[in-house]
Amino acid sequence: MSSFFQNKGITYTRSAKVSTSSLPWIEKYRPRSLDNISAQEETLITLRSSKDNLPHMLFYGPPGTGKTSTILALSRELFGPELMKTRVLELNASHERGIDVIRERVKNYARSFIINDINKKGPGFKIIILDEADSLTKDAQEALRRTMEKYSELTRFCLICNQVSCIIPALKSRCTLFRFKNIGTENMRNRLAYICEQEGISYYQETLDELIKGSQGDLRKAITWLNNASKLHINDKVTVETIKETAGIVPDDVINGLIESAASKSYDKIQETVSDVIASGYFAKQIIEQVFFQVLKDLRFNEKHKFNIGERLGIIDKRLADGACELFQVLSLMCTISENMD
Ligand SMILES: Nc1ncnc2c1ncn2[C@@H]1O[C@H](COP(=O)(O)OP(=O)(O)OP(=O)(O)O)[C@@H](O)[C@H]1O
Ligand SMILES: [Mg+2]
Known part of the structure; x- marks a missing residue:
């Protein structure tokens, strides 16, 4: 066999x-x-x-x-x-x-x-x-x-x-x-640094930081991103920007733009911003995860707000897994965020 x-x-x-x-x-x-x-x-x-x-x-x-x-x-x-x-x-x-x-x-x-x-x-x-x-x-x-x-x-x-x-x-x-538990930051860093060494890849420390942060403990994801990004840096150091680009990580200013559209409390503004972001080709799953982590750090959201947003996120995540429309699901999250914001 x-x-x-x-x-x-x-x-x-x-x-x-x-x-x-x-x-x-x-x-x-x-x-x-x-x-x-x-x-x-x-x-x-x-x-x-x-x-x-x-x-x-x-x-x-x-x-x-x-x-x-x-x-x-x-x-x-x-x-x-x-x-x-x-x-x-x-x-x-x-x-x-x-x-x-x-x-x-x-x-x-x-x-x-x-x-x-x-x-x-x-x-x-x-x-x-x-x-x-x-x-x-x-x-x-x-x-x-x-x-x-x-x-x-x-x-x-x-x-x-x-x-x-x-x-x-x-x-x-x-x-x-x-x-099986998450591998932990230091183990991930050691493994990624070892691969870079074996492959003769040079990198900035921030590059490894970005791989670790973006992959959220998934070493397979981090290694795959590094593998892809390395092809664009044969003669120079692998940068944070290339990691973000190849991994489909949404830039911080785009995420902040979404949250500010929610802060405007204008439905038209929210819809326009969400449509632009989806049209740029970012994945809904990636967008909603990054938006949520940003919300957790934002002082305009109190505990009750975070409960409501978290609850909604669970529903949206399931719908996306079932193949629902990405635009409507991101829109739905941003509307919930807008309603739960001081
Ligand atoms: N604990 C670990 N120690 C060393 N390398 C690891 C470890 N976990 C993952 N890796 C690296 O990540 C890659 C993917 O790991 P693996 O396929 O074993 O993950 P998994 O837990 O089965 O993931 P999934 O649930 O997505 O199938 C491996 O090829 C290896 O390089
Ligand atoms: Mg597996």
């Missing part, structure tokens, strides 16, 4: 022959062993001590904190790079989220016996990694419950998700839960 991995919609072949220089940096610098995973000490201690008899696992926590990297590193340590190709099945549940995949592909793999290789290497079980398991349908999760139980002698599951609340209790109770 060929081994593959998928990363946010892109499929790469996992092959020793792929030149590392052609890989995106998040793959090139993905930790190869558990020793290279930062900031998840408790998780690593438990995993190292259960290597001989792994439980079913549920990894959860914010994006870009090392969940996928950890299970891949653990698999590599358990099986080695060759055996891993046949002993580990990695599925991205957001692409294969229905009950059919669980009933057929996962079940068939889970119940298949291990064909002992000549040297009988590795532990006596296989691993199925279900990445982004929070997008599995409820039916698929129900079906998985039985498969997990029935074939646990042969196969250990590692479910990975951001939102643990989307996993049904029956699955949670069959797994050991591992919480």
